[in-house]
Amino acid sequence: MKKLVLYLVLFVSFFALPGCGTLDSTGAYQGKKDLYAIDQTIGTEKALADVFVDWEAANRQTIIATRPEVHAFAEKVRTVGRQQITELVKLRDAYAGDPSAANRSALDQALDTLKALLADARTYLVTPIPAKP
Amino acid sequence: MNTAAILSLFDLLISGAEKLAPVVQELANKGEITVEQQNALLARIGAIRDGTAFGPGWKTDSERA
Numbered sequence: 001m002k003k004l005v006l007y008l009v010l011f012v013s014f015f016a017l018p019g020c021g022t023l024d025s026t027g028a029y030q031g032k033k034d035l036y037a038i039d040q041t042i043g044t045e046k047a048l049a050d051v052f053v054d055w056e057a058a059n060r061q062t063i064i065a066t067r068p069e070v071h072a073f074a075e076k077v078r079t080v081g082r083q084q085i086t087e088l089v090k091l092r093d094a095y096a097g098d099p100s101a102a103n104r105s106a107l108d109q110a111l112d113t114l115k116a117l118l119a120d121a122r123t124y125l126v127t128p129i130p131a132k133p
Numbered sequence: 134m135n136t137a138a139i140l141s142l143f144d145l146l147i148s149g150a151e152k153l154a155p156v157v158q159e160l161a162n163k164g165e166i167t168v169e170q171q172n173a174l175l176a177r178i179g180a181i182r183d184g185t186a187f188g189p190g191w192k193t194d195s196e197r198a
Contacts, residue, residue: 027171043177054190078193089182
């Protein structure tokens with residue numbers, strides 16, 4: 001089972017890489033591949049956060065009883081992580097409107113902060129929940 | 134690991150695969166990223182912006198009380 005979860009994490013991590021295709025220039029991104037790659041990264045990190053909070057919610061009672069620190073961390077993802085994701089989209093919008101180096105730097109910094117937070121989610125997902133005594 | 138947790142992990146695997154399906158489809162097509170694929174990604178970002186992307190799993194203890 002641990003391997004299955006590990007495969008999922010590897011799966012998520014693999015697809016966190018930017019896409020390899022070229023953009024249809026008539027699409028919503030108007031050929032702006034960097035913005036598309038940014039949105040892919042945001043979407044993938046959000047998907048990982050979704051998987052983590054949904055898993056924790058589905059096993060809440062067991063997790064509270066056996067791994068309270070995981071529950072506490074899930075609550076942190078639901079509050080701090082959600083704020084970070086929302087802020088990330090604001091910074092993404094700012095960069096889309098003004099693709100300056102300063103805006104890109106702020107966006108990259110916010111992405112790094114969110115990834116650092118979700119690194120712990122990856123760790124918790126691959127740590128089995130102990131069986132009830 | 135108890136049975137409920139194991140079943141939940143299978144749900145998690147399926148859920149994760151469903152959420153990442155658009156990305157998988159896009160990467161499978163290493164040529165042009167279509168208008169539809171671009172619209173789908175932009176819609177996901179829009180859902181985060183307006184808050185609709187945060188489902189029941191995002192409710193905190195106090196919100197659930």
